[in-house]
Amino acid sequence: METRSSVSRSLHTNRDLEKLEPYEGKPSCTVLRGEEGSNALDLPDRPADLEQRNGRAVRKGNTVKFWGGNVVDIIIYGTEKTLDAYKFNLLRNKQLFINQINNGTIAVRRIDEDSMDENTGMNFAEFVAVLSGNMDLLNKAKLDNRIMQLEKEQAIFNKERYRAERKIAKNEQDIEVTMQAKQRMSEDWAYYNGYQGERKTLLLNLQQATAEETGRELHKIAKSYRSEAIGTVGSYIGLNLSVRSEYHYTGVFERNIFLVEGKSGLKYKCGLSGALPLGFADSAAYPQATLDKLPELIRRQQEKIDQLANEIPILKQIVSRRWNKTAELDALKQECKELQQKIDNSLKELEQQPVVAAIAA
Structure with a gap:
């Protein structure tokens, strides 16, 4: 209404x-x-x-x-x-x-x-x-309001520029980190493809076990291991196989995750969650299944690099923009200053006028 x-x-x-x-x-x-x-x-x-x-x-x-x-x-x-x-x-x-x-x-x-x-x-x-x-006070109030609105608009404009500058710096940093991760994954993939020896999961306490026995032992480790520290359980084509416990923030144990450590030092989870497959034979082959996903991981890293790089030109356009109301704001501030001086002068004149006291008989 x-x-x-x-x-x-x-x-x-x-x-x-x-x-x-x-x-x-x-x-x-x-x-x-x-x-x-x-x-x-x-x-x-x-x-x-x-x-x-x-x-x-x-x-x-x-x-x-x-x-x-x-x-x-x-x-x-x-x-x-x-x-x-x-x-x-x-x-x-x-x-x-x-x-x-x-x-x-x-x-x-x-x-x-x-x-x-x-x-x-x-x-x-x-x-x-x-x-x-005093209508000068009303005019000054309106000027102050307009100046305040422009200053808010300028602050928002500058905030967007600063945000774009920080985003550019972060994107460049993320691109560098992602490129390093992609390079290390490519090295692990090259090692995996070039390995000439036997491709078999070897546990520390079961060097001559079958795939079924190896998987069964891995499931025993998954049920009994309790430590946030990474523990080595075996090897695969010269790469360390390890396990680590994950806990809820309340301190309650949640699960164990299994990892394959590449030559580059990167650690890859068994599957998406790090949990072993249900089958014993599949569990024994988890290192191979994990390393087979390296091409997909490398592709995702490249997609991330491209996305970050595509954002930078747009962000640079935001940084290069200039606020087009600076002259208006400066003019309003000068006008407000002159009006304030006028108001101050009128107040001084009132103070200098003699005060006449009327005394009732």
């Missing part, structure tokens, strides 16, 4: 339809279902109270949409150069502090107050400017 906020002295006639509960027991704040808006003859002590009071006129179910063009007037009464300005200033400072707490930016000195409603509402700073009688 659209709302309009204004400072007005005109009286407002409520359409006496369904009456709602008074707000904090104040009849002046009572809102009637179907009314054109709400009248606020006083100011609450909390910013949320003011927003909630306005929300009573725009709440769901207001029948003004049937005859009032779905527009609700929020009328707040105030007198220039009175304590109303002081009260609005208190509300403004309270809202700033609340925003800083909610946004986690308590160290930030200046926060965008936003508007009191969705479309055309005035924020607290604008109310303070109007009630002070």
